[in-house]
Amino acid sequence: MKKKPIILGIESSCDETAVSIIKNRDVLSNIIIHQYIHKKYGGVVPELASRLHDRNIITAVNQAIDSAKIKKNQIDAVSFTLGPGLIGSLLVGASFAKSFSMGLEIPLLTVNHVQAHILVHFIKNANINNSYPKFPFLGLVISGGHTQIVKVNDFFQMEILGSTLDDSIGDTLDKVARILGFHYPGGPMIELFSKNGNCNKFVFSKPSVNGLNFSFSGFKSHVLQFVRKELKKNSFFIKQNLSDICASIQRIIAEILLEKVQKATLKTGIYRVALAGGVSANCEIRRMFISFAKENKKWEIFIPKKKYTTDNGAMIAITGLLKYEKNLFDSIHVSPYSKFKTF
Known part of the structure; x- marks a missing residue:
């Protein structure tokens, strides 16, 4: 038996x-060590992030091995994020992975971060359907750094159909949250306060962008101008209307995403849609996509369970496993990259 x-x-x-160990598409362990210190700076400080990765990575790996109840010499290959991302942070992960690979004399597997968010759906029982999406399908990657619609023909045959022309959806939510007085990360706070709000109370303009691309800078400016205008009339406007503002913002964001994906399904004739990335944890976005799919029987929707939405080692491990099965091994001489490259 193989x-x-x-x-x-x-x-x-x-x-x-984040470090994870996978066997046969089952997650044996999934360890994440968060860096909460960035909250006081209002965003991630790259140099500080890389220092903390350097401090935490051995601990995370040891915890993952212990939690998986295996010995390190049972590991057959090591996969790691090559990019995109913060170059200093990527270098820490890459250096450790290369050393681990050389020390145990096992293969090295590099992973594209965005691709891994999509392939998280191939972890056993990783999404709300507890099933794997069939090829081809459309992937909507929505995170702090990325907003993309991707046509997924196979595990490693992907084509970008649309991207943001400016801010990512996650970055937009954080910046809008700052306007409302929330600290970083603000996206989750908008979601929290929206739960008791009227999503139809305020109307914000939707950016007009041709094709399948996105733009959020105009939306962000509109929210800022709206809030400033209302504060001139009533200095307590935000405090008195916070839940309704948050709910209205979330509704517009969800509608923008859904409308673009609808266009992509009509253009491609593909009605299987998989959400991915940290913002796919947002309850309003999930609700709107699920509701639309129920009303439109052609649609088949895949949404990751919340523990697999944010950056995690399991998405890197599953992508590594899929590459391992195809003998797509990498050289020890590969170098991390910060900006997104083609798949």
């Missing part, structure tokens, strides 16, 4: 030191 490989996955593209 041995089922055990893959170690290391994710260090931003401010989470």
Whole structure:
């Protein structure tokens, strides 16, 4: 009987030191060490992030191995995020992975961070359907750094159909949250306060962008201008209307995303849609996509369970496993990259 490989996955593209071990698409362990210190700076400080990765990575790897109840010499390959991301943070993960690979004399597997968010759906029972999406399908990647619609033909055959022309959806939510007085990260706070709000109370303009691309800078400016105008009339406007403002913002954001994906389904004739990335944890976005899919029987929707939405080692490990099965190994001489490249 053929041995089922055990893959170690290391994710260090931003401010989470994440390590996971996968066997046969089952997650044996999934460790995340968060860097809460960035909250006081209003955003991730790259140099500080890389220092903390350097401090945390050995701990995270040891915890992952212990939690998986295996020995390190049972690991068949190590996968790690090559990019995109913060270059200093990526270098920490890459250096450790290379050393681990050389020390155990096991193969090295590099992973594209955005691709891994999509392939998280191929972890066993990783999404709300507890099933794998069939190819081809459309991936909507919505996170702090990325907003993209991707046509997924196979595990490693992906084509970008649309991207943001300016801010990512996650960055937009954080910046809008700052306007409302929330600290970083602000996106989750908007979601929290929206739960008791009227999503139809305020209307914000939707950016007009041709094709399948996105733009959020105009939306962000509109919210800022609206709030400033209302504060001139009533200095307590935000405090008195916070829940309704948050709910209205979330509704517009969800509508923008859904409308673009609808266009993509009509253009491609593909009605299987998989959400991915940290912002796919947002309850209003999830609700709107699920509701639309129920009303439109052509649609089949896949949404990751919340523990697999944010940056995590499991998405790196599953991508590594899929590459391992296809013998797509990498050289020890590869170098991390900060900006997104083609898949």
